[in-house]
Amino acid sequence: MTDAEWARVADLFEVTGRGKPPAYPRRLLVDACCYVVRTGCAWRMMLPADFPPWQNVYRTFRRWVAQGRFEAMHDRLRA
Template identity: 45%
Template sequence: MTEKRATYPTDLSDVEWEALAPSIPPTKLGGRPAVHERREIVNALAYWLRAGCAWRLLPHDFPPWQTVYRYWRLWRIKGRWQEILTVLRERERIRQGRLPQPSAGIVDSQ
């Protein structure tokens, strides 16, 4: 029996996870089975981002900091974070009754 860890204010809700899950790559077919759920990795990343702490200071009930850092770095290199930001921005624009993509941009410079 596995213990359920304490929840943190930064943990994703089910609705938030449903929005992000399609942008998170699944485990590779034929590879080793995943030791940690992808949602736990993302929860650890949300905690790290909000806390602004060093990787080694992640609470011990999250996956090991080395694992969390590895996924953060890999997803950054592959452009996953940009994809996630795009999904969230479009979702929010639709929620506000606007088109998913902006129709104009403004550049202001001195």
């Protein structure tokens, strides 16, 4: 994701709140989710070393999909 694209959608993913601070930057998790979706690889296959472990990416992806964040991201980027 480019810096310009991230600037348009960062507020969807950079939600602050109570609880434990995130272990990985949100942009890195979004990039990892997009990588898996774009390449079509299985979740358990090894992600490139610069991404978080697949378990963290998968758990985050499922939560964000249920919250509709990726649909909102695509709507913003498409507009």
